[in-house]
Amino acid sequence: MNSEYSGSGDPAKSLELLWRRRPLPTRGPKPALTVDGIVTAAVRVADAEGLAAMSMRRVADELGVGAMTLYRYFPGKGELLDVMLDTVYGELPRRVVPGDWRAALDEVARENRELYLRHPWLLQVAISRPPLGPNVMAKYEWELTAVEGIGLTDLEMDATVALVNGYVHGAVRTAVEARQVIQRSGMTDKEWWLAHVPHLDQIGDLEKFPVSARVGTAVGNEFDAPYDSEHAFEYGLERLLDGISALITNRSAPQG
């Protein structure tokens, strides 16, 4: 779930911005800024300080202008966010791995993961109706190509790509949250747990949860946070691709 929404205004205006088709006027003073310059500054702020810190005033400060100046270039914050999204999607290498759907989906998952790790604020942007910019569309095309021609229906292709994307989103969200909570609190997970145990002991209900106690201890002893998240990603991706593999094998040899 996310808390920042993209601009839901005029489609013509939004597409104009995303594809840089704004007709530039002949009269009046030359604009001091560019759409690209504002987006770059906004991405820089969001990367460094988080999406919550990326306010219109903060981005304007970054560029040395007043806050309301930005509204000469974007109808509102939502549209700025749309263009930010399409812009960083352009960073995806979109390498195509031909002839091996599993390797191709693996590549899709890993490139998306890298993108989320580079721009964690992406995890907070709701994209149920993506801004239809050039990079958003190229990304979807690239992802579908990974599962093209292997016996899936069109609907299954879409569902499979959505499943992998959803998995990566969730896995990275968990990892980034874990990383951020360590920073915010100044405590590792183990320190946090050890600060709670004495009080839980005093409440005295811990023996009601025997499996949690055993598994929790095993998890705590084995992992420190950074390795944990990488391990969880690999574990989940393998399970997921195994499950997709079962479907594809079934498709190749139906009623087998």
Next chain:
Amino acid sequence: MNSEYSGSGDPAKSLELLWRRRPLPTRGPKPALTVDGIVTAAVRVADAEGLAAMSMRRVADELGVGAMTLYRYFPGKGELLDVMLDTVYGELPRRVVPGDWRAALDEVARENRELYLRHPWLLQVAISRPPLGPNVMAKYEWELTAVEGIGLTDLEMDATVALVNGYVHGAVRTAVEARQVIQRSGMTDKEWWLAHVPHLDQIGDLEKFPVSARVGTAVGNEFDAPYDSEHAFEYGLERLLDGISALITNRSAPQG
């Protein structure tokens, strides 16, 4: 990724609240409110109007008191959110399906899905360090029990439960976002798409994305939004459980 964080203050204070162990004083006026009453009101507001609308002032209004009154019961908004979370986790039936790990995990997934659908604001609460209340702990115990005794290591049990929970979180997030965007925009997905097509045509790069065009059309023709999200949930859950099944089968008969 989420935007609301739980209280990171004094563990003693937090656990006191979660387990209702606050020693009540003898002197002074009797409190007009109770922790449970405030939590109930806050959950009601969050359910009906979303987490963004659940401000301290709004909850206080709901109870007919001033905003600052709430701070006599909770150190801050984060702790209120913690108790809200633990409280709604108490709604889980936590039915145990013995002897069939797949049915048990399926049950875990579906009950969690129902909970998220009833309280969509849960999707926005970061839980990388969950509030250690009675219902949070019972939930974890219940989920681990589903995969207990089937040949997984303790670490794999934890990873598997986290994988299923992460999947459900992502799937419901997507579904709820889709539902909300229809409400906010007053347009169905099809109407939204049809509003964009003419402008995209004018830009004229649509033929660069042949697979997207074909698959997108198939998806658009087949689904309206409500059925779509249910279908996506079933499809993904089946793939995921198939993937976990492959691991468990391997465990039972190692080295082939």
Next chain:
DNA sequence: GGTCAACTGCGTACGCTGTACGAAGAGTAG
């Protein structure tokens, strides 16, 4: 070359947020 419309930059204002501070009143122990 003068005039005017179009355009840019931006100061101010509004209602919203979480919560620190401290005053005012209520209730009980001694």
Next chain:
DNA sequence: CTACTCTTCGTACAGCGTACGCAGTTGACC
């Protein structure tokens, strides 16, 4: 009755997105 503790809550602060309208700049046209 006094003294002390506890509750309620008004006010204040810094920050948010952005509507409105003014001031100053620039090029097109007569």
